[in-house]
Amino acid sequence: LVAQWKQSREHSEDIHHKLMQAYPEVPDWWYGALFIFMSIIAVITCEIWDYKLPWWGVLLAIAMSAFFALPVGLIQAVTNQQPGLNIITEYVIGYMLPGHAIANVTFKTLGYISMAQALTFTGDLKLGHYMKIPPRAMFWAQLMGTFIAGLTNLLTANWLLASQKGICEDNKQFGCPSANTFYSASVIWGVIAPDRMFGPTSIYNAVNYFFILGFLLPIPFYYLKKFWPNSALEFIHIPVLLAATGMMPPAQAYHYTNWLAVGFLFQFFARRYHPDWHLRYTYILSAAFDSGTAFMVLFSFLIFTLRDVDMPYWWGNPEDSMCPLESAPYIPLAPPPAA
Template identity: 75%
Template sequence: MSEQKQEYITEKEHVEEKFDVERTSVILDEENSPIPEVAAIVPNTDDPSLPSLTFRFWIMATGFSVLISFCNQFFWFRQDPISIGMSVVQLLAYPLGKFMARVLPTGILNPGPFNIKEHVCIALAANCASGTAYAMDIIVIQRVFYGQNFGFLANFLLILTTQLLGFGLAGVLRRYLVYPAAMVWPANLVQVALFSTLHKDEDLARGQWSRYKFFMIAFATVFLYEWIPTFIFPVIGALAWVCWIKPESIVVTQIGGPSGLGFGVITLDWNVITAWLGSPLVVPWWAQVNIGIGFFLIAWILVPITYYTDVWEAKKFPIVTPGLFRDNGDSYDATAVLTSGVLNETLYEAYGPLRISTFFALTYGIGFAGLTSMLSHTWLYHRHKLVAQWKQSREHSEDIHHKLMQAYPEVPDWWYIAIFVSMIIVAIVTCEVWDYKLPWWGVILAVVICCIFVLPVGLITALTNQMPGLNIITEYVIGYALPGHPIANITFKTLGYISMTQALTFVGDLKLGHYMKVPPRSMFWAQILGTLIAALVNLLTADWLLSSQQGVCTTSVDFPCPYAGTFYSASVIWGVISPQRMFGSGSMYNVVNYFFIIGLILPIPFYYLKKWVKSSWVEFIHLPVLLTATGMMPPAQAMNYTNWLVMGFIFQFFARRYHAEWHLRFTYVLSSALDSGTAFCVLISFFIFTNRNVSMPNWWGTRTDLCPLDGNSYTPPAAIPTSS
């Protein structure tokens, strides 16, 4: 702690040398951000004397990072995953910080009142720990579906490199995506508003509830309620009344079954509602309308038409599934065509080609269209803003927030560069020493793709809050470069796609710290702490579940791993079979390539429609959001979308319009309470009942055969015994 105290004293001396408080107060009276939304929400004041990396920070940041990374990795294996986000940590850390400030002895353990900068650093660390490492998909499907286990060290290094490589890029991107005022990062404004609200006294009327009282009551209520759909009465998690009318009919169960098109399925389980799309209480209504239209056109119009007209022999397979099949409808066993993890041409010719459901093929096509529509939409609507931002970034124009940040010593560039270079080296060594079958040039190529796209995608994200993914591009590139190599394909995809995503996630957090005037070096260590904890805890949690629970990702009802199942299917489609065989000339699925062109062209008529038709509803048409509406299907199901949209209508339309004051005060707080209450209920239920093989006595409310056909009879491949 003495080193921490000395660092704080040195930083404070630096602040006092560069920052004149009296002069600042004059500047702040005159200056504010040129962006109206930022000026309205982000405070243009700062107190450089507030400490950030305090003892309280290290304790709470470590504790919350461990808790949130364990919970999110644990829930990742469930059919309807739960994700605990930053807002939950924001709300829980505040009273705990206040409590520690009250009970700890004054001094280095307790340097004063719990302050907003400590709070932000805790939330930043936990946010870095909240995302389940994408590389876990590689490790899981290796162990379950490919019978490989390279051991703890290889797995840890793979996770670490894919999580931290983007962190090195984030440091380079600061000058272009953090410092300029034009780089707004709209999602951060919600977090700024919540931080500011918590750290100022609420002006309450007589009898009015505070946000914290509301949070605690809502949290306790949902915690108690969730025992009903989780354990006592699970049927209410999917009330498929349409299917119950005629459960022996395949068509009825395809249309009204929970795993089919989900028409009329009602869920009373918050976990099911938020599993794939997040909380509907925080997504703007205009975006939800676009998602709803996209879902309706794709899932309830296009999919039934193509299925019942037997496009691509659709009726051989379930209507909604990410499964892999042979031509006769049996499950496709990819290991039957592999030798030492590589496609064997002779075995492939004997075993036969890979077939996928019409729904799955269409989702790839819609994904192609969504990617190219993002490019044309951004060019049509935002090119002038993007060019202006780029020029502003090059000119290093400063707003008041950037000026205030000059009070603090910056993180040296070589810190970030050292992390970036070392992670590339570790990635190459990991892929070469262990049998990932991705050569050194593949690692370099993945990093190059990431570096090419990270700035333009970052510009789009900072302005529009839309982040185009590189998963399709990376799968295509390595699928042609190394056909027949599934593990190399998904490793390349992770290095190229997730490194960019991680870089922009880190940059977004840096912008939040920039808004809140957190010293850059404090942000650096907070982000490193959360990332390292998450890498270790994610791996330990997954290893524990895979070792202790039977049938994880295959036959387990509690842990079916929908993410890993879809990831495995992608590894076979793009890696084992390769895009040339799957979508190339002569393939029955070749037509989906035209979706690239459709997506590129489609925004153009809507762009001119907005110019010609002066109507408010036209202004809210957003083709990229509409086309990517079903991007989570699979593994998401139709019922997740329909119930999510209903809840969105209640809170983001009805409550916002007719109960605006209540909506403004409590909607975000309610969302956090619902998420955290549900998560803790499911977690405790697992350790009390599921982990001890204790189940609810059989009665009608626990039946799983109410829709026996359900339009989806796909059985995943059996687990393969792993070999080190």
């Protein structure tokens, strides 16, 4: 952190910064006023709607997101991986307010998503910097986009909850894996609370040692790289390795195998043996995959889900289950011994 900070202060101006000096910068008080105003709105919202999260909990969540924004942002800038604060925030508020699920998820949202959105906003500003978009135009575009997106998400969620039967339960089209993960976390960290779930008397108490392991694990590799520079150790980055598991759940094992195959194909094979093609087309193809997936999800919803039509059966979507163990009989648990 210190080295990156010094480098950012001492590094000579690049051509992008020189060209952007033609536009007026966003005044700091714009950001400060927006920060204070939205913090007040968050406190008022939690008090009026009785989320069981007191005002000091809201301020603590905001302080945690602000504190971790710089180190997590540095990791993301170097590795394109963003370690989440969801576990840390759930852990903290779970000890402070045990038994309150709504307060737990609200604190997590304020403490984790605030930081994630701040880093997304920073990345968009960087993109606008390279595209030579005036900073003030970027500020207002982001502000209006956030308002429109939030309102659209709220209206869409309410519409789906009212129109889709069994949503997030037995609805085939809307299984809601992310929402179920969010709900499970609220039960584990909010209702049960970390003291009962991972406390000294719990069978899961040993899980706490992984916090210490995650803190200590990068240290030996740091010194090993000092002793053996320009070796294969340069490719070992512990935050990246550990952050990769952050998508599980709701991601499953086959997601990781697909990601590994695609990543190996483009970032190793194409980059090493076809560098010109990789330099010219890889990121364009990545954007095409993202856009194509988004459009296909929308078309699938309009064609199949909205009309309550099942997806056609074919080789990639067989009628029978592809998991033979799914129909295996369950072995009932033995009854407890008589007292």
